Amino acid sequence: MTDTNELEDSSAPLIEHLTELRSRLIKSAMAFLVGMIICFTVATPIFNFLTDPLCKVLADRGQDCDLIFISPQEGFFVAIKVSFLGGFILGFPYIANQMWRFVAPGLYKTEQGAFLPFLIASPFMFILGASFAFYVVTPLAYDFFLGFQQFGTAGEAVEGGQNAAPLSVVFQGSAQEYLNLTIKFIVAFGLCFQLPVLLTLMGKAGLVSSDGLRTVRKYAVVGILVLAALVTPPDVITQGILFVVVYGLYEISILLVKRVERKREAKLRAEGLWFEDDDDEDEDEARDK
DSSP states (O other), X not given: OXXXXXXXXXXXXXXXXXXXXXXXXXXXXXXXXXXXXXXXXXXXXXXXXXXXHHHHHHHHTTOOOOOBOSSTTHHHHHHHHXXXXXXXXXXXXXXXXXXXXXXXXXXXXXXXXXXXXXXXXXXXXXXXXXXXXXXXXXXXXXXHHHTTOBOOOSSOEEETTEEEOOOOBOOXXXXXXXXXXXXXXXXXXXXXXXXXXXXXXXXXXXXXXHHHHHHTHHHHHHHHXXXXXXXXXXXXXXXXXXXXXXXXXXXXXXXXXXXXXXXXXXXXXXXXXXXXXXXXHHHHHHHHO
């Protein structure tokens, strides 16, 4: 009987946590749905805003910014995709708040103070990466892609005794394909800009060290190159930009992790818990590696 009561008592907190988690997830889903509905009602202005980089590139080339629907349902799916993206952006602050309110009670005050800045920095870095992709990378990419158009000349070619129209291959893009590519840029760069936040948080938790990140730098370079090839279209410009940006973020992450380590060392020294022998051993191990 005693064992049964102990099992029931131990399972009660788990059920309470699962109930709370379900409640937080439902509220987050509702926030996302509300944001999606709001964006669906203004999907056309949002889409027009997203086409601005393409329209500027076409205007510089003396072309009209005309996108087409190649299937009857394409317009509907474009509005849905715009709504998904807008709903996530609008609902993210509330969703992050729900995540924090679920996790925070299980953390000490010192842990809450350490985790909260990263929770705030994460959406900021995502917006920074998305803005960089939209205002810098996307115009360069479309200017590169549209450079392969072929315009016919005013003259006429004679073939087989008959006048033949000159070859003219110009851009007449699908709205859905353009939106897919633009969202891919935005999401890819937004996620890549999370690298300093992730590595610094791992450094604060003691999962990575600045010396370790320096040691695996050459492998990180290869990984970043593979990432750039996977998440960007097959052109050298966007891949090169993504590589330079992500590698720069990796080097910044090393400096941030080093700063975290110095603060930890200073705190341990103040508490009398820092031993030089341990520090020397760590340095010797780093040299051996």
